[in-house]
Amino acid sequence: MSIAYRKFLVIGLILVLGVVMGTACGQKATAPEGGEKSSTPATGKKEEPKADKQGAKPVPKASAKPLVIAMGAEPATLDPYADNDGNMRNATANIFDSLVVAEAQSFNLKPVLATRWENEDPTTWRFWLRQGVKFHNGEPFNADAVVFSLKRILNKEYNSPLLNFFDGILEAKAVEPYVVDIITKGPNPLVPIRLSWLPIMEPKHVQAVGADVVEKPIGTGPYKFKQWNRGTQIVLERNEDYWDEKPEIPGVVVKFIAENSTRLMALQNNEVHIARDMSPEVKSQMPAWKDISGMEFSAIRLNAERREMKDKRIRQAMNYAVNKEALRDKLFNGSAKITPCQQSKSAYPGFNPDLKPYPFDVAKAKQLLQEAGYKGEKFEFVGARGRWLKDGELSEAVAKMLNDAGINVELKIPEWSKWVETYFNLKNPVDMILTSNSNEIGDQDLIMSKFAHTAGRSSTYHDDVPGLDKIIDDNRYELNIDKRNQVYRDLWAQLCEDPPWIFLLNPDDVYGVDPFLEWEPRQDQLIFVKDIQWKS
Amino acid sequence: MASALIVVFILTHMVGDPVDLLLPLDAHQEQADQMRIALGLDRPLWEQFKDFASRAIRGDFGNSLWQRRPALRVALESLPNTMKLVGAAFLLAVVMAVPLGVLAAVKQGSTLDKITSLLALQGVSTPPFWLGLMLMMILSAKLHWFPTSGMGGFQHLVLPAVTLAMRPMGRIAQMVRSAMLDQLGELYVTTARAKGLSETRVVMVHALKNAAIAIVTMAGWELGRLMAGYSAVVEWVFSWPGIGMMVVKAIDNWDFPLLQATVVVTALTISLVNLLVDLSYSLFDPRIRSEN
Numbered sequence: 001m002s003i004a005y006r007k008f009l010v011i012g013l014i015l016v017l018g019v020v021m022g023t024a025c026g027q028k029a030t031a032p033e034g035g036e037k038s039s040t041p042a043t044g045k046k047e048e049p050k051a052d053k054q055g056a057k058p059v060p061k062a063s064a065k066p067l068v069i070a071m072g073a074e075p076a077t078l079d080p081y082a083d084n085d086g087n088m089r090n091a092t093a094n095i096f097d098s099l100v101v102a103e104a105q106s107f108n109l110k111p112v113l114a115t116r117w118e119n120e121d122p123t124t125w126r127f128w129l130r131q132g133v134k135f136h137n138g139e140p141f142n143a144d145a146v147v148f149s150l151k152r153i154l155n156k157e158y159n160s161p162l163l164n165f166f167d168g169i170l171e172a173k174a175v176e177p178y179v180v181d182i183i184t185k186g187p188n189p190l191v192p193i194r195l196s197w198l199p200i201m202e203p204k205h206v207q208a209v210g211a212d213v214v215e216k217p218i219g220t221g222p223y224k225f226k227q228w229n230r231g232t233q234i235v236l237e238r239n240e241d242y243w244d245e246k247p248e249i250p251g252v253v254v255k256f257i258a259e260n261s262t263r264l265m266a267l268q269n270n271e272v273h274i275a276r277d278m279s280p281e282v283k284s285q286m287p288a289w290k291d292i293s294g295m296e297f298s299a300i301r302l303n304a305e306r307r308e309m310k311d312k313r314i315r316q317a318m319n320y321a322v323n324k325e326a327l328r329d330k331l332f333n334g335s336a337k338i339t340p341c342q343q344s345k346s347a348y349p350g351f352n353p354d355l356k357p358y359p360f361d362v363a364k365a366k367q368l369l370q371e372a373g374y375k376g377e378k379f380e381f382v383g384a385r386g387r388w389l390k391d392g393e394l395s396e397a398v399a400k401m402l403n404d405a406g407i408n409v410e411l412k413i414p415e416w417s418k419w420v421e422t423y424f425n426l427k428n429p430v431d432m433i434l435t436s437n438s439n440e441i442g443d444q445d446l447i448m449s450k451f452a453h454t455a456g457r458s459s460t461y462h463d464d465v466p467g468l469d470k471i472i473d474d475n476r477y478e479l480n481i482d483k484r485n486q487v488y489r490d491l492w493a494q495l496c497e498d499p500p501w502i503f504l505l506n507p508d509d510v511y512g513v514d515p516f517l518e519w520e521p522r523q524d525q526l527i528f529v530k531d532i533q534w535k536s
Numbered sequence: 537m538a539s540a541l542i543v544v545f546i547l548t549h550m551v552g553d554p555v556d557l558l559l560p561l562d563a564h565q566e567q568a569d570q571m572r573i574a575l576g577l578d579r580p581l582w583e584q585f586k587d588f589a590s591r592a593i594r595g596d597f598g599n600s601l602w603q604r605r606p607a608l609r610v611a612l613e614s615l616p617n618t619m620k621l622v623g624a625a626f627l628l629a630v631v632m633a634v635p636l637g638v639l640a641a642v643k644q645g646s647t648l649d650k651i652t653s654l655l656a657l658q659g660v661s662t663p664p665f666w667l668g669l670m671l672m673m674i675l676s677a678k679l680h681w682f683p684t685s686g687m688g689g690f691q692h693l694v695l696p697a698v699t700l701a702m703r704p705m706g707r708i709a710q711m712v713r714s715a716m717l718d719q720l721g722e723l724y725v726t727t728a729r730a731k732g733l734s735e736t737r738v739v740m741v742h743a744l745k746n747a748a749i750a751i752v753t754m755a756g757w758e759l760g761r762l763m764a765g766y767s768a769v770v771e772w773v774f775s776w777p778g779i780g781m782m783v784v785k786a787i788d789n790w791d792f793p794l795l796q797a798t799v800v801v802t803a804l805t806i807s808l809v810n811l812l813v814d815l816s817y818s819l820f821d822p823r824i825r826s827e828n
Binding site: 073074076077082156157159161163164211214229230231232233255256257258259261262265266268269270271417420421423424435437457458 | 556559561563564565566567570571574602603604605613614617669672673676677680683684685686687688772773774775776777778781782784785788789790
């Protein structure tokens with residue numbers, strides 16, 4: 001028995017080792033090498049890029065390589081309504097088309113699946129659709145697809161995180177096969193820009209695959225979904241039947257590389273052509289880079305209702321005390337804009353061009369504090385770390401600057417769940433909390449309703465600043481765009497003079513890029529591969 | 537088992553309101569309410585626990601909140617990737633450590649011994665995070681020999697496996713050396729030499745076999761540690777889609793079903809490794825073999 005047992009054990013151990021080695025080596029043959037054309041990855045990686053660098057041989061159009069995009073996190077899903085995730089959109093923005101799309105650096109709209117649109121009556125927007133467009137599965141695109149898609153995203157039970165981009169939209173009605181009406185609760189001036197966030201899905205396919213829609217996306221876009229190697233990459237291939245001009249780049253590989261240094265080195269090793277979310281300090285180490293002013297605005301929310309802070313001079317003093325230039329230049333290596341006394345920038349409708357950032361002026365700050373009778377009362381400041389670019393350093397630097405100006409600020413940086421709890425706790429609001437707000441549809445109402453209206457989930461105000469709630473509510477449904485924007489300009493002027501926040505920075509998005517790529521980043525971070533070319 | 541379930545349940549429900557963490561910061565109140573109902577977080581805590589425990593015992597951890605697929609499936613999908621990496625690293629560690637350790641013991645005090653000790657110490661004390669990035673910087677970014685990250689062919693395995701192997705290699709080499717030194721001082725070794733056996737046979741057959749139990753125990757322990765923790769850092773650096781990476785992502789995404797599933801799967805794997813190690817003792821020590 002003992003010998004037989006022993007033999008059995010030896011064979012067992014050998015088998016286990018064999019399986020381990022087998023899987024390790026066996027992978028070689030079956031590995032999907034989405035990113036490289038050559039059969040041997042090593043030589044492919046070494047030689048292809050060299051040919052590029054010397055510029056001796058322009059990349060022939062026919063053999064153009066697939067584009068590799070690297071990002072920090074793997075998306076959870078490819079169902080474009082299930083997440084509000086910029087990483088997911090690296091894939092889905094190329095698989096799906098929307099009715100309209102915003103220009104790269106503004107909110108002016110361009111037609112995509114809709115050819116034109118107009119306001120029929122105050123609560124109806126009419127869209128004329130492009131004809132002859134087919135989904136990747138061969139089904140035709142028409143008004144029914146739009147009706148279905150809108151119904152799906154508005155479904156309360158489905159609970160899409162994108163729901164707040166569709167505020168006030170009730171339903172879509174097919175008027176004719178290629179004409180669709182969007183019905184809204186009240187007048188809704190931003191319906192077209194809201195619909196740019198609605199990728200059109202194929203009704204029959206979505207119903208047929210059920211929960212599998214997460215890994216089986218079917219759209220009308222320039223690229224078709226090919227495969228998803230969980231944990232590693234998503235691969236797309238060109239849609240040869242695309243309704244618009246056929247894209248030059250034959251495929252897209254979206255890679256997930258969590259560690260920032262690894263993403264940088266993958267770029268240096270020519271494994272990736274666009275690396276997202278790069279830190280500004282590593283610009284000099286990248287073969288090439290591009291940056292663009294982003295959509296995030298960092299600010300410190302102040303509890304304007306706390307006894308000592310009720311006096312606006314204290315809050316003004318805080319704004320004077322922060323050296324925004326130093327933060328921009330030292331902390332962000334210049335890759336940020338100073339927020340011009342409003343959580344908005346010139347690309348946004350309703351931006352007030354007359355407002356200037358509070359200058360850095362400690363003497364003025366001290367004078368205001370004295371006038372307000374500030375006696376060194378302590379303010380609790382909740383910072384954040386690891387959530388937004390350089391949030392920890394930003395918290396610490398600002399706390400130091402405030403202390404230097406004689407404001408008694410005590411900084412605490414809790415872990416994220418505690419931060420979230422503090423952020424939403426309006427019954428007993430914290431004195432100061434670092435926030436970063438984004439505004440993807442360029443609607444000032446998004447910021448106003450959430451942060452200045454007393455009903456906002458994370459508002460500064462608990463008691464109404466006289467008239468503020470009403471102005472915000474009324475203006476939300478104002479159809480006259482010029483009038484609407486003027487009200488926002490006035491509101492920003494008011495909120496700049498009596499600031500509920502310390503206005504900080506609007507950091508740039510920094511991308512590492514292959515120098516042989518012709519591509520311009522967009523402020524909404526979408527990467528449309530059909531518009532990209534290899535330089536010849 | 538019951539206490540383990542209670543601990544897991546309490547820990548994962550202590551993080552604050554998961555709904556606020558899972559939704560975007562600018563979500564509406566009604567979205568939050570809807571999600572709370574969908575996740576069953578509106579029910580009494582006791583009911584939530586009853587439900588969780590009865591399903592967990594049957595291996596059902598519910599859907600991963602982040603990936604919206606069964607958490608156990610997500611965890612099991614990534615397990616083979618970790619085994620592949622850990623297997624390669626472990627094999628590399630043993631193949632390097634055993635000969636080095638034996639030679640160092642035989643030639644105690646020689647330059648070779650000193651180099652081995654230095655290497656072992658270096659292996660044990662170099663943080664894998666740093667080592668991984670250094671290897672990547674030199675061999676990938678500068679020399680373009682290996683891909684930086686991801687999983688694919690054998691090429692992709694080299695850097696993470698070498699990085700991961702360094703620590704167990706160092707510790708096993710130290711262990712082999714000291715175990716061999718112990719054995720070489722024993723009387724039976726002197727006897728064997730006196731009988732005129734060749735030195736190779738004395739070392740490789742008599743002494744090494746007796747040192748094997750200590751070495752296997754140490755190696756088995758290292759294997760468990762590779763599975764349970766060291767691999768997570770290396771997987772993160774090299775974007776290797778293993779279960780350690782999955783744990784980090786589960787924590788990042790406040791995905792408690794996935795965290796529960798990954799922890800249980802990892803624990804079971806380690807138990808299995810330990811069982812194999814215990815069973816293998818009988819190969820080296822006849823006294824442990826079954827009398828039957």
